[in-house]
Amino acid sequence: MKSLFAIVLAAVYGLIIRLLFGFANGLMEIMSVTFIFLVPVGVGYLTVGLLAPGRASTRTAAFFLPWLTSLFLLVVTVLLNVEGAACWLMVFPIFAVFAGFGGLLAFAHRTRKNRKAADSQQPTRLNLSLLVAGPLLLGFVEGEKALVPKQLTISREVVVGAPPAAVWQQLTRRRTVARPAGGRSLAGLFGFPRHLTTTLDSCRVGGKRVAYYEKGLYFEETVASYWPARRLVLRVNANPSAVPAAVMDEHIVIGGKHLNILQDAYQLTPLAGGRTRLRLASRFYINTPFNWYAEIWAHYLMADILDGELAGLQARTAAS
Structure with missing residues (x-):
């Protein structure tokens, strides 16, 4: 149940960022380095960071668990007509892989904590703030410059x-x-x-x-x-x-x-x-x-x- 909660919450994070990028269309680009490569890193980091230590105890699990979040996000955005299925299917391989990299980052961060209490290994308010504000700031700076x-x-x-x-x-x-x-x-x-x-x-x-x-x-x-x-x-x-x-x-x-x-x-x-x-x-x-x-x-x-x-x-x- 806790794994499902982590996946859903991380997918909600991805959905909110997607809606904010869409709302600021013209200032921020969905087809951008920020959204296609960095946002999934945040999705993967949040997925693994919200899990109890035993739920992602290996690098392999930390890499592939965020793929489930990416798939869940794909289904939700298509059902809500936020994103088209064709575009998602083309982007999904990159999105899932970089979400996996985000999971590995969270795994490495947790390992460096030297097996402290699980609660102290959860994403902090500072981490969460950076996850939300970072892509928005970078997306605004990037704009259409990278096209x-x-x-x-x-x-x-x-x-x-x-x-x-x-x-x-x-x-x-x-x-x-x-x-x-x-x-x-x-x-x-x-x-x-x-x-x-x-x-x-x-x-x-x-x-x-x-x-x-x-x-x-x-x-x-x-x-x-x-x-x-x-x-x-x-x-x-x-x-x-x-x-x-x-x-x-x-x-x-x-x-x-x-x-x-x-x-x-x-x-x-x-x-x-x-x-x-x-x-x-x-x-x-x-x-x-x-x-x-x-x-x-x-x-x-x-x-x-x-x-x-x-x-x-x-x-x-x-x-x-």
């Missing part, structure tokens, strides 16, 4: 059993109905809506293409350049204010502060036997203090989305 924009390009390709002219016809049709996905995609697991239809008013420079997705999500694109049956380049005009609030987490909304797709380019290359190599390259940017980590998720998610688009074109061309 670093970085452009990336991801490309995927398939071989279509039809000549470039046939593939081009499917690519530039006035209205295209997307084929249902064959299986559960990674993007789908993270809540990205399924592609429904695409419309193109005209295949010329300045032409408008609109891709519609489930839940009211859509993206407007402008034809930047084209070479019939060879290449089509589209400039993506993402409008984050047009994205329904329930569709995408605010921290990973396309066109928002931290993520934006800039351009899609289709390349058609004729192959022997009347086939075509169809390549789709997407240029986008990420803007976080930890692009090294965000880039990993961006690569897999964007690659999954591009694979879905290419598979749809491949299937439609084969059926035509």
